Amino acid sequence: MYEYVLELKGITKIFPGVKALDQVHFQLKPGEIHALMGENGAGKSTFIKVITGVHKAEEGEMFLDGAKVDFKGPKDAQAAGIAAIYQHVTAYPHLTVTENIFMGHEKVKGGRIQWKDMHEEANALLRELNADFTATEEMGALSVAQQQMVEIAKALSMKARIIIMDEPTAALTKSESEELYRITEKLRDEGAAIIFISHRFEDMYRLATKVTVFRDSKYIGSYDVNGITNENLITAMVGREINDLFPKPVVKLGEEVLKIEDLSRTGYFKNVSFSVRKGEILGLTGLVGAGRTEVCETIFGIEKKSGGRIVLNGQEVAIDNPQDAMKLGIGYLPEDRQHQGLILDWGIGRNITLPVISQLSRHGWLDDKRERRFAKELAERVDTKAVTLFDLASSLSGGNQQKVVVAKLLASDLKVIILDEPTKGVDVGAKASIYEIMGELAKQGYAIIMVSSEMPEILGMSDRIVVMCDGRVTGELSRDEATQEMILVKAMAKSHQKSEE
Amino acid sequence: MAKTKRIIVAEQAFSWKKFFVQWEWFLLLIFIAINVMNSFTSEYYLSTSGLLTATSSFLEKAFVALPMAYILVMGDIDISVGSTVALSSVLMAVSYNNLGLPMGLALIVCLLVGALCGFINGIILTKFPELAPMIVTLGTSILYRGIAVMILEDQASGSFPMWFSNIYWGKIGGVVPYMLVFFIICAVAFGVVLHKTTFGRRLFAIGSNSLASKYAGIPVQKIRLIVFTLTGLFAAVTAVFLTARMGSTRPNIGEGYELEAISMIVLGGISTDGGKGRFIGAIISIFTIGFLRYGLGLINFPSQAMMIVIGGLLIIAVMAPNLNFKKIFGKKAAKAA
Structure with a gap:
């Protein structure tokens, strides 16, 4: 057996105008839970997409069990036993759990879908995960935690050996997170290697033995979880104390x-x-x-x-x-900034002034100059990472979007x-x-x-x-x-x- | 924590490239091409009277297209306007001919009926915001048309006073139609309100993200109610000019106007997705479609084939923002860019 089940060396991925990954390394041992951490925009998601064959890296090499691989697309990665579970579950809400689990690799015999076999296998997988629902339920009726379980069952049904979890605990309650920890550990004990992405330190301490940190598209380092402190990690992630x-x-x-x-x-x-x-x-x-x-x-x-x-x-x-x-x-900063807080395809300036546009107008007539002066002042006050007032809200990272929503809130008296x-x-x-x-x-x-x-x-x-x-x-x-x-x-x-x- | 304060640029840099890559320029080209084409078919076309005649041939329909632009900017749709035209026209004729109301009052009845039809659409849609406007206005469309048919059955109602016909046929100094002057005033007002006032900004906000607009303290449902009512009112304005033009009314008038109004606006670059477009595009598009129809009429182009042309244009308009020019013109252009 090779030392690493998955190894990436010197991966560089370039998007028009940006280096999304710059000479990144990663080593995953068999039976290991490996945390991947970094700020939003550090390159974690792009990295995952390179592993799962969605993106092709411009430079660098990838090895599975010591053998060099070159994925042409997501199918290749799936065939090699790599599965990813995303934060926002990408499911078919109107289909059943079984259909979701077997989507893309249905059991077919002589051109006919073998529903009975599929339901049986799905239920067996769900039992294994201790799920409190059955394979015939509709996906959309399940909670986020249950839907994630379906995704995990899907990974298992594809015999995945490397499972990537992208912020799986973000939308879970405390007890649901505990359940997820349990399942993750079970998967590890059964021999899967797991890459676990999370913003929560407690996830990492609870599960991982190794943690790798990315910052600004670069590899910063890999550390043993045993003995690391919050302060070390934050310094590594943010680049300053x-x-x-x-x-x-x-x-x-x-x-x-x-x-x-x-x-x-x-x-x-x-x-x-x-x-x-x-x-x-x-x-x-x-x-x-x-x-x-x-x-x-x-x-x-x-x-x-x-x-x-x-x-x-x-x-x-x-x-x-x-x-x-x-x-x-009374002002309110809503929970869902993408849908309730911002107009994503508007510039940040107009977003900020939206609640107070009447006060900034003269008898209902827009006053561009006054509006821009006002928006500029607020955008600078919250220190958002935009260059101009016309930068689209959708172009900013989550944290900077949130700063714009805060600025929008402060616009009102x-x-x-x-x-x-x-x-x-x-x-x-x-x-x-x-x-x-x-x-x-x-x-x-x-x-x-x-x-x-x-x-x-x-x-x-x-x-x-x-x-x-x-x-x-x-x-x-x-x-x-x-x-x-x-x-x-x-x-x-x-x-x-x-x-x- | 050492922090350098970021400066945010508040002025928009002007870019020629951006300036020229606008849908309105393409529309303007089509508009000019159509006028050139028309001038070849008729030697009188490119004269003041020729152009004014051409304009009068479609302008009554354009009134209802003005508020339709607002409806689409909000991400809504109203397909009941054709029926509203019919119902308000029919009730005007009945008020005058059967109820003995003076024509002036009958005209006000017409406008009130139109506004009421729009208000009903608005009330249903704002009290039940989860309903699809397409289906609700399809329902009211059938309902309004049904009432018009029930009232007038299969008859025409006409014999209006002379001054009423003059609303459509009358001209200032014998040259410029009253209708055109009124249209220009309305069009400028609609355009200015959309782009220069807080009301217009809110329409765009609602069309871009109505939920975020609600959380930003915009009275979303109140504004929708206002715009739907306004649309009904302008359907009635169209009804007035149309009835004045024809001298009588029937319950089947204004059929298909909803689709024509929506086509004019969408071709103008105001997407049915909401939150996008400029009013000037809608105005150019109204005249483009109008002159195209008129020109094709001049050469006795069959009206069925006319639908093919306008349908094709519409599909191009809807596709345009999604076209990938790099793919179409090959990698060479992409490299040069």
């Missing part, structure tokens, strides 16, 4: 700005109460599906409440739509800012600067509500933490008393509470 990932300033809190009392929306959440003060960052956390986003969207007027009160500066207010909320000084998963899918460098902006805003006297599932950010940035579970507030913790364990206990209080009732 980030001394304090959570630059939470000490701000003297002012009066209570926003208070919600017994807010309810039938079917989503019930009797939710909390308040936020001037200069305060209130962390709102809980498991995915706890109703956090729904509460915030109701405050912002996207959805209608079925009961309860919203009190702003001591006065009850009626909010029927986002216009009302914005007029009152706000008192309360609600940030829904502000660092989701954002790399370490951009994360740090988003936290920095948050700290700045708190200093300037904004009241901030930060919805987040990421424990370090909740613990690192919040003055106070409100935990939700199953549509209810299950706990409120101060910055000093909060620990990861306490939050988790409250976030999973559901079963506990039910038994009390």
